[in-house]
Amino acid sequence: MTYSTVLPIWNATRQRFLKTAKALPAQDLALQLGQSSIGSLLHHTAEAEYMFAEWFFGKKMPDEGIAKPSITNHEELVELLVASNDHLLEAMHALTEEQWHTSVESPMGPSTPVEAIGRLIYHTGMHAGQISLIQKNGQSPTE
Structure with missing residues (x-):
């Protein structure tokens, strides 16, 4: 699996997430359920990338x-x-075919870059769902 194979899969998820983020009303960023706010989920998604x-x-x-x-x-x-x-795409583009399949030690344990992208796709989708849930059921911190 190479950059050209992974890129369309990543872009399908990530571009939809960004489109959703751009369309959010600014006042919704403070909405929260429990400790999670929409704004904090957007920031966290970028940090994970x-x-x-x-x-x-x-x-x-x-x-x-x-x-x-x-x-x-x-x-x-x-x-x-x-x-x-953009930072992640540059990093992905720099890998060789062999590196995509080579396990890397990380604070999360060993994983190949292919597996890591799978985790990021899941992560992005999970937070997209949370954002939708918070928009429907969240409260402003002043409520």
């Missing part, structure tokens, strides 16, 4: 670190999601 790029694809975090926008700043959260995806 940066971490996976480093852990499984060998692309270091940006020198300036990961942006930490307010979880209620819609524009900055969308920019962070775009940047984290």
Whole structure:
């Protein structure tokens, strides 16, 4: 499995997630269920992409670190999601065919980059579902 094989699968999930994030009303970012807010899920999704790029694809975090926008700043959260995806895509593109199938040790345990992308696809889809649930049933922190 190579970049050209994985890319359309990743893009199908990730582009839909970004489209959803861009369409969110800014006031929905603060909605939450329990400890999870929509804004925090968007930020967390970007953080996971940066971490996976480093852990499984060998692309270091940006020198300036990961942006930490307010979880209620819609524009900055969308920019962070775009940047984290670009960072991951660069990391994926740099792998050789052999590296895609080579197990890598990580804080999550051993995994190949192919398996890691599978986890990220699942992760992104799971948080998309949570965002939808929070929009339907969440409360503003002031309620």
